[in-house]
Amino acid sequence: MSAPLVEGLDPREVSVGTDAAFASTPSTATKKRALRNVSEVRHFFRTNDVPVFFFGATPFNLLGLDRWVRNFSYITYYDGWDGAHPNVFTPRYKPYQEFESGEEINNWLLTNPEVRAHMARMIPPGVRPKIAMVFFDEETEGICAELGYDLILPSAALREHLDSKIVTTKLGNEAGVPSVPNVLTRVEDWDGLVAAAQEAGLGDELVVQTPYGDSGKTTFFIASEADWKKHSADIVGQDIKVMRRINNQPVAVEAVLTRCGTVVGPFMTELTGYSKLTPYRGGWCGNEMHPTVLTPERRSKANELVRRLGDRLSDEGYRGFFEVDVLVDTDSDEVYLGELNPRISGASAITNVTAGAYADVPLFLFHLLEYMDVDFELDVDEINDRWEELASADVWSQMIIKETSNVVEQLEWTPQTGTYSLDADGALVFRRAALDWHQLQNEGEAFFLRIYGPRDYRWKGADLGVLVTKGRLQVDSPDGRSALTIRARHFIDSVRANYSGRPLAEPATAKRAVGFKSL
Structure with missing residues (x-):
């Protein structure tokens, strides 16, 4: 009725x-x-x-x-x-x-x-x-x-509290999880910043972070008064974290805090700041998981760091999924706490298709257990040992492709969601519809998830889509830094070539949505 x-x-x-x-x-x-x-x-x-x-x-x-x-x-x-x-x-x-x-x-x-x-x-x-x-x-x-x-x-209030980079640093210190040498302070001018850095022995090249927001937009590299003037409006009046600038390898890892302990997922390198992928300097734009992300010694240190942080989060009343950015100092081999993201993250997409996930269950299922009407008694140490063993058994990568040009358009043509592969001439072509990337077999294939379709809008910084593949997308360059592989650049150019749109007479009318790191 x-x-x-x-x-x-x-x-x-x-x-x-x-x-x-x-x-x-x-x-x-x-x-x-x-x-x-x-x-x-x-x-x-x-x-x-x-x-x-x-x-x-x-x-x-x-x-x-x-x-x-x-x-x-x-x-x-x-x-x-x-x-x-x-x-x-x-x-x-x-x-x-x-x-x-x-x-x-x-x-x-x-x-x-x-x-x-x-x-x-x-x-x-x-x-x-x-x-x-x-x-x-x-x-x-x-x-x-x-x-x-x-x-x-976890509650929105608790998540908001833990989301602060300042709070993360303090909790890490209490848990014996060190951050890059830093000072937590508040400054009003260039002289104040210099004085705080000198007193803490941080040197002349500094990294300044404000408490909240995407690190690509709220992390500032300051080595001169000119740098300060460029960013001071975003810094003055806030509690800030001032760090020594180090040569670092950023590594991301997801974990789940359960009543039985913290289950630590696979470690992944991050794709950050690539101008072919994002307009934001230092902005996150993907991840790679492969056997050599960390040496066994560094992986063991990082694993212990994440589990200690999980124990401290438990004292705050937190439970469930979280992501940690770990920084490895490539000069000293020290492993530091970077940032805490108390939520499901963009890295989850490939965490859940790893060899460890298929040997046991995807990491997110441990989160679900915490919130389902069921009791459980699991040997978390055994699970972590097995996942660490399987860390050398798989390769997965993903790229978040943003609009990088200064354009506002209504899209008329976009690529399809599904599986793509390289044809006999090396062109990336659509092969078949697919529901996800779990069936990819080799690095010659890729899954593309379209975000904006025909009649949607694109603008500088908009997320166009996500490309997932079994294979590396970065290569170490001679100066020790990472660069996109030739194959990765070919994928990006091929995807972008399938977008076309009609410029808008009034750019302000473009429908806005939010990016993956802030979503």
Whole structure:
């Protein structure tokens, strides 16, 4: 029997079960005994009957998790498959709206009538669905509470607290996890910065970070008063971290803090600041995972660093997924804490397809365990030892391709989402539709996830798409720095060649969305 119409209410609103009785109904799932090994964890998720939804601008971060978790699906703003992915839902009616953050996109999706109607069809009576996303805020928490959804993430207040680079540094110090030599301070002018650096013995070449934001936009390299004048407006009046500038190898690693301890994922190098990929100096634009990311000695140090940090985060009440940027001083061989990202990250995409993931389960499933109605007793030491052993068994890379030119256009032609390969003439060509990159076999293949499609807008800094491949995308140059491989540059040029658009007469009218690092 259909719900009665209410005067002044959109008919699409009234067919969705969002009344107080529904929102407060507890799950009727039977309490199960504790899971004791990875085999039982696999079985638990393969027979899962509680709907789990990932919300985001795209499904990029956790794409492929639906292979492992029954009743796992994606609610997204952009659909790179144009409706062909069976587990991706995108509302059809999307009126013009500018979004300033990933939180705004997710809150819009959560309250969208089409989305709620779609979810209602998938949720059994009396069951509270689980909701995951990269970014959220207190408004998100309120929406989920009202709709009867379980937001399976640490609180927004705790995440905001831990997101500060200043707080991360202090927590690391307390946990015996050192950062690059630094001083936490506040300065008003060039002389104040010089005095603080000299007192801390940091030298003349400095790296200054403000507490919040993408490191590509809130990290400043300062070696002269001219550098200071260029960036002072973004620094003055804030608590800052002033570091010695070192020759470093940046390494990213994801981990999950569980009740049994911290499970540490594979270590990855980062692609940062490449002008062919991003307009932001120092901006993150991808990752590589390969056997020589770290020597065994450095990997052991970094693993211990991450587990200590996880223990300290536990004292703060944190649990679940987090990402750590580790800095290896290539001159001294010291391993330092870089940044903490208390959330699912962009690196998750390839973390979940590693040899370790297929030997056990994808890393994110340990996060899900923390928030599902199930107890578990796992030997985290054994899991970490096995994952460290398997770190030399796989190669995966990904690139986030942003618009780098100073253009504002409405797109008319874009590449398809799917699997690409090099033909007999060396050209990158579309081979077949695909749901994710799990089936890639060699470095001659690549999976491209389109973000913006025809009629969407592109501008400088906009995310065009993600390319994933089994193979290296960086090579060490003679001066010790990394550079994009010839193959990587060919992939980038080939993808960009498939975009074309119509310039806008009024650039300010371009629809905005947010980038992956800030989403």
